[in-house]
Amino acid sequence: MFDAARQRHGDQQWWLIFSGIEAGNGTGDSVDLARATRIAAAFTEPYRFAAVTTAGFYDDAGFCGPCDAPYCHRHWNVSNTG
Template sequence: MLQAFVAEPPCAVCRRPATHIELVAPGTRPADWQLWSPQQRDAYTAARRRHDDQQWWLLFSGIEAGNGSGQPVDLAEAQRIADAFTQPYRYAAVTSAGFYDDAGFCGQCDAPYCYHHWNVSSTGYGQCPRGHGKSLDPHWWPDDL
């Protein structure tokens, strides 16, 4: 049975959370709600009001981007994300969640890295500490197109 969860794969270098993935169960609040500012709470509450309160909700903070106040996900997608973040975290499983930045994982290293260890350029392209690279910003678009 699907349950709410928070996943924060630790950076392979410094052990800080590489990313934050949270599935909020229908009718509940995020795990760290009490730490949110009034503005964050208002934005989240407003976003939830625009959708069915009995829907699962995804909160994601990635290397270069996230989904702000979150987004609704159906039960099948929520289950797919939960399955992807079963410990121990592995790239092959995490990539099945469909996050643009693979939740901070380098596929070649099979390890997550935080923003500081991805060495992200101004274009959103990052290189892991071992030199493997990929685009980490879903909003970046080349100026010359």
């Protein structure tokens, strides 16, 4: 996948490649330096909702605000089979 992303975006750009519990974004999306910096800062340990939400992902990268945890059982309606 990395080679496909390199062909699509070139060597001089930042790109975001992710895979989630249900889907991903394939060969990635171009991001500018400002967004790449926000994402890197948002996912610096310790992981907290207040920081993660600044990355600008539509689902806050799966973090639950009330629980300050990723994919919490109470609010994310996780099934018994995962």
